[in-house]
Amino acid sequence: MYIKSIVLDGFKSYAQRTEIQEFDPFFNAITGLNGSGKSNILDSICFLLGITSMSQVRASNLQDLVYKNGQAGVTKATVSITFDNSDKKASPLGFESSDEISVTRQVVIGGRNKYLINGVNVTSTRVQDLFCSIGLNINNPHFLIMQGQITKVLNMKPPEILAMIEEAAGTRLYESKKLAVQKTIAKKEAKLKEINRVLDETITPTLRKLREERSAYLEYQRLTGTVENLSRLSIAYEFTLAEEAQVSSAEVLKKMQAAVKELQGSMAENEKKQTEIEEEITKMKKERDNEVSGVLHSLEEAFAEIQRVNTKAESALNLKKQNLKSEEAKRKELVKNMEEDFKAFLLKKEEVKKIQNELNALQEASEKDASALAAAQLNAVSAGSSTSGDGEEGTLSKQMMTCKIEISQAATEAEQVQMKLRYAQQELETKESEVKNMDGEYKKDKETFEAVRKTKEEIENQMKNLNYDEKKEAAFLAKKKALTNDIRRLKELCEGFMAKFPYLWFEYKHPEKNWNPNNVKGLVAFSITVKDPSKAKSLEAVAGGKLYNIIVDTEVTGQKVLKNGELKHRYTIIPLNKILARCVNKEKIKLAQTLVGSDNLHLPLSLIQYESELKKAMEYVFGTTLICDSMESSKKITFDKRIMTRSVTLDGDIFDPQGTLHGGSASSQAASVLAELPEIKAIKTELETKKSELCSVEDELERLKNVAVKYQQLKQQWEMNCEQAELLEMKLQQSAYHKHEEELLALKKTIAECEETLKKIEEKRQEAKNKYSLLENKMKNAESECKKALKNAKMQLEDAKKKAEDSGQKMREKQQELEALLLELKELEKEHTSYKHQIEAADNAIKHYQEQVNAMEAEVSKTKECVERSKEELGKKKELIMSQHKEIKAKSAEIVKCREQNNVLQLNIKELEHNIKKHQQRAADAAATVTRMLKENKWIASEKHLFGQPNTAYDFKKNNPKEAHQKLQKMQEAKQKFTKFIEINLFFSLHQYNELLKKKRIVENDKIKILSAIEELDRRKIKTLHQAWEKVNKDFSSIFSLLLPGAKAMLTPTKTQNILDGLEFRVALGNTWKENLTELSGGQRSLVALSLILAMLLFNPAPIYILDEVDAALDLSHTQNIGQMLYTHFRQSQFIVVSLKDGMFSNANVLFKTKFVDGVSTISRHVSLQNK
Structure with missing residues (x-):
């Protein structure tokens, strides 16, 4: 073959x-x-x-x-x-x-x-x-001999070469089959051992036991017969019930299906009623929303404004009342302090009179002592004059006297300032203790003032952050009005063009969520720009109906737009990925230019501008037609046998190679779409721009509206806080604590001035003391005669001086005491006057506050009345809306009730449907049971007519099926117990046992025969292998000698000289046998491998x-x-x-x-x- x-x-x-x-x-x-x-x-x-x-x-x-x-x-x-x-x-x-x-x-x-x-x-x-x-x-x-197979043979080892011989001789298959048989024998051997074990350990002892339990087996047979009879009775009863269920289920199904239809009718009525109520609710909600958005909103705003004014007035009234109470308390305190100070003034005045009398007596004594001192000084001076020759001593004495006077005056001044300082310090301590007692209330008012001020600053910051300008909203409203007018005007223009060119208006709904509008490029007409308006008519004729085609990116986009875009007209879609663009052949264009001249011929694509991505679509629309300046040129081009291309004149006349001509004067007078397209595009662009601006303005107005509400709220809060801060600041300034603070500051200033004066007086006194010490040293250096002369005078002077100083000191002390009292009297008089002024100011303030409180109370009363009236109106309106809301709620409750009824009906329908399915399934199960039982129990068909009949084996009245079933179960249990101890079919088991032993003997005999056959086949295999080797070796040598003349080759066994251990190559070039193939060239080795392969093929030709x-x-x-x-x-x-x-x-x-x-x-x- x-x-x-x-x-x-x-x-x-x-x-x-x-x-x-x-x-x-x-x-x-x-x-x-x-x-x-x-x-x-x-x-x-x-x-x-x-x-x-x-x-x-x-x-x-x-x-x-x-x-x-x-x-x-x-x-x-x-x-x-x-x-x-x-x-x-x-x-x-x-x-x-x-x-x-x-x-x-x-x-x-x-x-x-x-x-x-x-x-x-x-x-x-x-x-x-x-x-x-x-x-x-x-x-x-x-x-099949591939090129790589030769290399593979060259690299084979002796066992692999032997395997090739085995493959050629067919013994290789025998080896694989032998291995498989040996594996099978091993598996069967294991199985035989398992069978012997089961026979010895299980089956033989069981059979022995069965023979001993024959009586039990006979009982089991009796039970089997009874079970068979009861089982038939039970099966007959079950079959009868299944047939009855099959019949009864059909009737029940009819009733249930009728009930489902009735319930579905009720559901339809409920749904109709629900729809009517929903329409009523929609109408009522609309009325309610109009009330809420209109009247109620204005009433709430008015109520909020009146309430704000009332709150502001009440807050101001409370502050004024607090100020009035504070001033009244202050006046009471001032009157009390003035009366106490007046009593102290009278006591001090009496004391001043007493000290004045004492001072007068001391002054007389001091004058006498001063006269005596003057006389003594005169003596001393005289004595000095008599002893001094140059008059220097008299000068020093004068200077020392002057110094002493200065020191005395400084001491007096210091004492007076010290008294004033002590008084001021005492007053400061007194005032500070009084201020401490008044500190709590002032601090509380101060903290309140600071909190109000801080809140006011926070509100100011919030108002700044809102970046709201009341003028800005007005500007945006004006802009919105202007944009709305512009849009209305542009829409009217668009509608005019739409009426004129209805197919230019392409609108579609996005076919799916997350739709990319860029997938739809739009109409061809809107995708181009005509470079020269004079060519618009001809371009329109070239495009024809394709001018109104829609360009999309893919055919999938086109399908989605057509299917779900809700298009208002029929459109043709141009998918860019599928459209096949065609253009006029360049050779035809050159030929046409030669015929009519390049100036008279135009390519439509060169007369328009478009996006590069739309190139294929434009070639599809404009690429197959030429434009000529005249009808003659068009005629020449179109009907020239070498060109035969469609052409159009500038007036829109169309020449077709098929012999048709379209156009004429009527066509030339018609309005050109492409000529008016720039204006349409400009209007559309402006319209879109205006719409975009209007959206931005409306968004900004909405934002400003929200901000304005917040701004007005903050402004109202800020005004209230400002007024509250002013009132608190005025209260703080007019408080007794504040005045005491001012007095404390004045006393602290007086103390500082006194301390500074004391420092200056001390410096002046120290200077006089230093000068006196210097003069005294000079006096010590006078002549001793002078000393002696003056000693007596000085003693007298000292005595007089001591008396004068004592009387002067007492007088000064009394004088200082008097001055201090006079100073206190003066201060008390000042304080009394101050108290009078303060009481007068407090009376004025109380009067002023009382007038303000009366006016404010009248204003608050009016605002309260307004609040109550507004609240009453608002309440009435809310009650009206609430009544509407209740009506809506009642209607909604009716809807809920209808829905609940429908849910109940739906549940009933589902329940009935479930029952229908259940009965259908039951009927099907019953039919299947009947069929199954007829199939499984062939005797039913012949004995079916006896089921339930009296005086038969299937008399269900005589033989209660339920009792029979219970009896059957008990007997089956008893039968099951027997099966645990005895073999059901002893003879069958014995037969199986004997068959198993017979098969076991057959398997064992087969094993012996197989092993014997393997030994015989092994001998034949070796013989066949030798024959194959000799034949292959002979052909191998012959083929190699033919392929490489003068060379020899053979396959020889390995060193063991046993062919089964493998074969190897021997090659001779001439008479020289090579030890291995590496001594040969690459081509010679390939010939060796090829010779062996061909020799193999020759052994068993294909x-x-x-x-x-x-x-x-x-x-x-x-x-x-x-x-x-x-x-x-x-x-x-x-x-x-x-x-x-x-x-x-x-x-x-x-x-x-x-x-x-x-x-x-x-x-x-x-x-x-x-x-x-």
Whole structure:
């Protein structure tokens, strides 16, 4: 059997159907450039033979076998081979009657494999069996020799070479089968051991026990008979019930279905009532919302404003009352303090009179002592004058006297200032203690003032952060009004154009969420800009109806817009990814320019501007037409046989190559869409801009509205806090604590001045003391005579001086005391006067506050009345709205009630539907039970008429089925207990036991026979292997000598000299035997491997051999020798050889040459000259 022809369709590089006819029965060669599809022919043969390893055909999966993986429109690969089967001796089993056998294999992308033999669908196993029966096992392809197989043979070790011999001799299959049998024997051996164990341990003892329990077995048989009778009764009763249930369920189903219809009617009525109530509620809500948004809102605003004014007035009144109380308390305190100070003043006045009298007496005594001192000083001076000759002593005495006077005056001044300081310090302590007592209330008012001031500052900051300007809102309102007028005007213009050109207005609804508007490019008309308005009419004629087509990015977008876009007109969609653009041929354009002149011919695409992404769409609309200046030019171009292209004149007249003409004067006078399009675009652009601005303005107004409410609230709070802060500040300034603070500051200032004066007086006194000491030293240096003369005078002077000083000191003390009292009197008089002024001021303040309180009380009374009236109006309006709300609520409750009723009805319907399904299922189950029972119990059909009949075995009245069922269960339990102790069927068990023993003996005998057969087959295997080795060795030597003249080769056993240990190559070049193959050249080693492979093939010839570039590593002479060798040794087989060398395919009878043309493989057949 050999290949006659091959048909390839869609297989690998053979995209189109390719037939390779008239294969030579003996030697065929295939050649061609690399990548032209030579090896793909061999792959197709392997594919058809049913190969499972895709790597053998250079593919990763079946889809790779289809031309370009199905990307080029070819979705299946088909290979058909016709075999010549005229030699009936070599015919496959079952096909002896067929002279030709046609086998087809087809693979479809995403589908399944399909095999056909002689046009009949068969399985892959059937195809493999066919080829295996003639020695073409594709999954162990000894008939397929690839280039890499030669290298593989060269690298084989002795056991692997032996395996090749075994494969050729067929003993390899025996070895694999033997191993499988040995594994099976081992498994069976284990099973036999298990069977022996079960027999010995379980079955034999059980059978022995069964024989002993025969009586129990007889009882069991009796129970079995009774159980059978009761079981029949129970089954009959169950069958009768099932039939009755089947009948009764149909009636119940009818009733339930009627009830469902009735409930559904009630639901429909409820839904209708619900809809009516919902409409009433909508109407009532609308009325209520109008009331709330209008009247109620204004009443609430008015109430809030009146309440704010009232709160402000009450707050101011409370503050004024607090101020009034404070002033009254202050006046009371002042009156009390004035009376106490007046009493102290009278006491001090009496004391002053007393001290004045004492001072007068001391003054008289002091004057006398002063006179005596003056006389003594005069004596002393006289004495000094009499003793001094130059008058210096008298001068020093005067100076010392002056110093003493200055020191005395300084001491007096210091004493007076000290008294004033002590008084001021005492007053300061007194005032500070008084202030401490008053500190709590003042601090509280001060903290309140600070808190109010801080709150006021925070409100100011919040108002600044709002960035609100009352003028800004007015400006935005004016802008909104202007924009609204502009939009209305532009819409009117658009509507005018819409009436004029209705198809220019394309509007659609977004078909889905997250829709990208950029996917829809819009109308063709709006996607272009005409460069020259004078060409607008002609361009419009060129585009025609396509001017109103819609451009989209993909066909998917177009489908979505058409399906869900809610279009108002019918539109044609242009998807950019699918549209096929066509343009006038450049040669035709050049020819047309030659005919009419380039100035008279225009390309429409050159007269418009558009986005680059829309190029394909524009070419589709404008690309197939030319524009001419005149009708004559258009006529020439259109009807010229070399051009024959549609043209349009500037006036819009259309010339068509088919002989039609469109246009005329009426057409030229009609309004041009493209001419007016710029104005329409400008209006639309302006309209969109204005709409966008209006949205921004409305957003800003909404924001300002929200901010304005907040700003007014903050402003109101700020005003109240400002007024409260002013009142608190006034209260703090007019408080007694504040005045005492001012007095404390004055006293502290007086104390500081007194301390400064004391410091200056002390400096002056110290200066006088220093001068006095200096003068005194000078006096000590006077003449001793003077001293003696003055001694007596000085003693007198000292005595007089002492008396004068004593009286003067007493007088000064009294004088100082008097001055202090007078100072106190003066201060008391001042305080009395101050108290009078303060009381007078307090009276004025009290009067003023009282007047303000009276006025404010009247104002608060009025505002309260306004608040009450506003509150009453607001309450009435709220009651009205509340009543409306209650009505709405009542209506809503009715809806809820309807819904609840519907829910209940729905539940009832579902329950009924569930019951219907349940009864349907029950009826079906009953029918299934009847059918099942009839099938399982054949006796029912014959005895059915007896079920329930009296005086029969199935009399349900006489034999209560329930009691029978209970009795049956008890007897089955009793029967079950017996089954635990005895075998049910003793004879059957004994039979099984005997059969098991018989099979065991058969298995054991079979094992002995198999082992004996294995030994015999092993001997035959060794004999066959020796024969195969000798035959292969002989052919190997012969083929190698033919391929490489003068050389010898053989296969010899390894060093053990046992062929079963492996075989190795021995090669001789001339008479020299090489130790190993490494001493040979690469080509010689390839010839050794090729010779062995061919010798193997010769041992067990296949009908077909496939060689794929086995001569790749050989030179031309060796290649020529291969061709001659094939002629010599292989006369009974067909060879298909792929080669690039002339020496190989020159020996072929038929040569097939492959070429790769336009991405597809082609093949041509050539018959060699020698064959001719």
